Amino acid sequence: MYPLVRQSHVIPRTLAFYSRQIDLCLSSKSVKPTKIVHAQLIKVGLNSHTFLGNRCLELYTRYSCLDNILKAFGDITRKNIISWNICLKGVLKNGHDELAHSLFEEMPERDVVSWNSIFSWYTSCDHSDIAWVRFRQMLHTGVKPSAYTFSILISMVSYSLHGKELHGGMIKSGLIRSNVVLGNSLIDMYSKLGIINYAYGVFLTMDNLDMISWNSMIIGYSKCGCGELALSQFSLMRSSGYPSDEFTCSAVITCCTTLRNLEKGKQIFALCIKVGFLCNSIISSAIIDLFSKCNRLELSVQLFNDLNRWDSVVCNSMISSYTSHGIGENALKLLVRMLRANIRPTEFTLCSVLSSISGIPVEQGTQIHSMVIKSGFEKDYIVGSSIVDMYSKVGLIDCAIIFFASMSLRDIISWNTMIMGLVHNGRSAEALKTFMNLCKSGLPPDRISFAGVLLACSCGGFIDEGTAIFSKMECSYGVKPCYEHYATLVDMLCQAGRFNEALEVTKRIPQLRESTIWGTLLHACLGHGDVRLAEKVAERLLELEPQLSLPYIVLAHIYEMRGQWEDIVRVRETMKRNIATKVGGRSWIVLKGQLYTFMAEQLHHHASKEIYSVLELLALDKNEITATEFSETDVD
Template sequence: MPERDVVSWNSMISGCASYGFFGYALGIFLNMQNAGVRPSEFTFSILTSFVSSAHHGKQIHGNMIRGGMNFKNTVIWNSLIDMYGKLGLVDYSLGVFLTMEEFDVISWNSLISSCYRSGHGELALDQFCLMRSSGHSPDEYTISTVIAVCSDLQALEKGKQIFAFCVKVGFFSNTIVSSAAIDLFSKCNRLEDSVRLFEELSRWDSVLCNSMISSYARHGFGEEALQLFVLTLRESLRPTEFTLSSVLSSVSIPLLMEQGRHIHSMVVKLGLESDPIVASSLVEMYAKYGLIDSAIRIFRKLVVRDLISWNTMILGLSCNGRVDETLHIFKELLGEGPPPDQITLAGVLLACNYGGLVDEGMSIFLSMKKEYGVIPSDKHYACIVDLMSRAGKLQEAMNVIEKMPHEPKALVWGSILRACGIYGDLKLTEKAAERMMELDPQSSLPYLVLTWAYEMRGRWESTVRVRRAMKERGVKKVIGCSWIGIKNQMFVFKENQLLHYGGKENYLILRLLTWEMEDEGYVCQRHDKVHAGGEEE
């Protein structure tokens, strides 16, 4: 072009940003300034919508001030408040808001949203109160944001008050507000209220159904989530990536595994298999059932992988005992992916724990803060303590506990206790059991390990004392069980007992099958036991 005006430059910046070429868009903005073309308010509005660096954001803010942007133009300053909110700089958002000569409901919404995004929920509620006291009327977006704040804070009573206000002003029929209220009740363990509210609404859309499906999935009602999903399909509501992700997360028992495969087929038909949200849910679903190769195939097909995708794959491999592959994926992430976070490193440490890789695990643990900027949490400490304890290095494990910046929780002491049960250090067993009883009074682990330790040493009075204390405190032993889904029935095996109607008949059939196998030569020898009562086991 022989001449390029501000509109031409803005079009190029906007075009690059819309396709995700944010660095190139910023480069064009610099070229625009070097060419002597003065940016317009629309230029800055585009730039603030995609800036991901605090340094660049502050530079753009400085350009706006030097360029003499009108402080009465609420649109441009609202976008600046929103930008700082996305960057987590809530102080700057407040600073911009306080310098504005005029502000509207969008200004308040941007400020409240900025506080919420930055993790300052209480501050967001305070801004909402200031908005009401200053005479500005909230809109549907304000209400939905404030209800979302109450959901994250588990502030049910405040959320109910705000919902009552929205009913009073006529926002009840707004699906964004209603879906936020469904999430509120669900996250505050009031699923029945979420269901009641959903059933009272006369019209469904994908936003409402997504919230309800997600609520069912959150509380473990997988079948109800699937039934609602089927109803949405019958209502010709096209599932979004969030719908499919919520439904896939609800497929948590073997009876629903086949439905999970059907949903995967639908994902492929809709062309959403490359969507990071849906793909991560598919990876999690397959990994959860041990179909780790299927999970790997989906992960490898992803063109764009966000940190959630990497973390899901790393955790899936770790939980399935694929130690070497976990470490290989972690190296790939360090080479080409985003920086790892707490979840990433927890998954890698878990893999080292399963594989007994003491040196590798300790090396990663010690480099967390220095190399990755991640401060170890209780989960990381528990994992490294468990790794040391399993390797028989109890003293090294205790050294890690003593160097913790805060008091270790029950999770950490549990690792020490389990190791004491193997390596038999009585003094350490008593110390760990005492601390765990204080931190987690209802856990049966310290009582069981102590009982075993005293029995091994013939200290029967101490054994009786521990058992009596366990009974008096109402601590119940955790009973292990296994279960399997066949067609539309769930069979649960708990302490050698089949817990469902007709269990005795099932054992009789199993015995007949065993006899047939013996007759066919598949079983060499029977190992039946006959008790005094004459009944075989």
């Protein structure tokens, strides 16, 4: 056996020599030099020395060598708090949670470093509840939290009470006024909790402010829906002499987009050009989105074409703009240009394009599906839901069902998309079955799930099933019925002739101001034959929508059934005076990749004259109408 060297008799030059050897190991990218030095320490009996053992522990922790960490820790004769802290850090870094917990419990003493290590572990494991228990335990033992302790715990705050407790602790420790990082963290925390006035209070009490402080305050206002205050804060930031960066401009542009404030957005756009921020993809895409949301798509297109370089972020914003304006063919063309420029589409790209498939040929939708498979995004929740939605919209519901069945993992959006797709394609029974499978899967249904299954029960005539599902919404699943659920239930009961029950349901609807339910009841009055009730419902419906013709038509029909001819004349005269001209509908057709749109009594297309000429010849050939009915005044 090697002779053990007492720590008190270690020659300082020997200690310094091995310490320099360990310092040399820090520059190495391999653990091998550390093992060599450690072996030399074992050979001369210095592996049990506290200082040298701690240095070896530190190196092994850096390389995540758990076995060596435990060996070096076990060899140290007189372990101090540093030995325990380094070992705890190394065990946690290797992901051995139970071993780290046992080690923490065995520590003879704990300082703030020990507690910070365990708090960091709780953060990585998302154990915020345990962290708060441990924090109070730390305070009870008399250990004073450091600024790092507070910064760790702030990131785990999900309740305002915990946040205020931390804030109080910072004030008590005197850290909040002088520590800019902690102040910024508090502003961000209160903003996420929606307590924006507390965030502004922290902002006002800070002795020192930096750009992050201003940005945190502006972003906080924006996330809490206080766009005007965010713009005012930005103006104050500029007037106070603080320069703005890309994060500032991005946040302010987002505020302008939310507020639909195009003029203010143009000013920020000019600022971005002046300081050279347009080369930033986030800024460029935000401005494209601003113009699009403010109904200035032509400005979005102009900016997009003027940009010197493209990337997926900018292209995604432009594709989304095309999609939101119903120009699916342009979105597809841009996708093709992206592929030719070797720009790899992202999940967002494919989802945006898939959502525009309903106005373009189905073949292109299947091509996008193939691209999804080749890109490896088929297992993505959102992309998968978009594929199901695309097939449902174009009427290929069987393809949607097959793809949905092939999905290995499904979230609530996937289930809801499938349920709604089945309903809109007339598969009410299958939609009801899909909802039942959702409940069996262990995933709790949400508001949209119930809206879809109730609509399926209404369309399919499953009255008893629908009323039973509605009654279980809140008590069994914790989903409070909304207006759409009540409206579907009323329609369901009216279809079944359960008119009195439908009237009772209307009394439970809070602030019934929408006309849909009253229209449903009015239709039911037509079959019920109750004149006084029909008049009452019609009067309420006209209060909500004075230009609606339905109340007059239904009342006239009921009066006709009962032979009240004078009332019929009165209703029709009133209808002529009050009802404006009905807005025409629209239809479209795609031929050879070109979309043709037809409005009622009008045709929007560059070849409208030629099309009307062909229609004229066809009409004359069939002797249905004369040529004079097609005049130049009818052509747009």
